[in-house]
Amino acid sequence: MMHGWIIRYLYENREQDIFQKDIEQRFAVGRSTVTNLIQLMEKKGFVKRESVKQDARLKKVILTEKGIASQESFEDIVEHIEEELSEGISEEELHIFYKVLDRINQNVKKYEVR
Numbered sequence: 001m002m003h004g005w006i007i008r009y010l011y012e013n014r015e016q017d018i019f020q021k022d023i024e025q026r027f028a029v030g031r032s033t034v035t036n037l038i039q040l041m042e043k044k045g046f047v048k049r050e051s052v053k054q055d056a057r058l059k060k061v062i063l064t065e066k067g068i069a070s071q072e073s074f075e076d077i078v079e080h081i082e083e084e085l086s087e088g089i090s091e092e093e094l095h096i097f098y099k100v101l102d103r104i105n106q107n108v109k110k111y112e113v114r
Helices: 002-012 020-027 031-043 065-085 091-113
Strands: 047-051 059-063
Touching: 002 020, 002 047, 002 059, 002 065, 002 091, 020 031, 020 059, 059 065, 059 091
Parallel strands: none
Antiparallel strands: 047 059
C-alpha cells in the first residue's frame, strides 16, 4: 500500500528532485522503513536511485518508465470507477455532494482540534 503512495508522490513531483528524506518527511516514516521500501521498489523496477553531480552521497529517487506506467494505469482505473459510480448523477448533484463532503471534512477537523 505504501508503495502506491510513494509512486504517486514521485509521479506528482517528477519535475523536482526527490530524495529519500523527502519521502520520510512526507509520510512520517522512519529511515530504515523507507530504505527497505525503496530497495523493494527498485528490485521490482518501479524506481531507480541516481547520484547528484554535486554530491555523490545524495541519491535522487526517480520513477522508471514502469513506475510512470503503473501510476497512469492506476489513474485510468480510478477515472473509470468514478465514471461508473457517478452514472445517472448530474453535474449539479455531484457538485452539491462534494460541497457536503467538504463541509463534513471541515467539521471533522474542528472536532479533532478540541
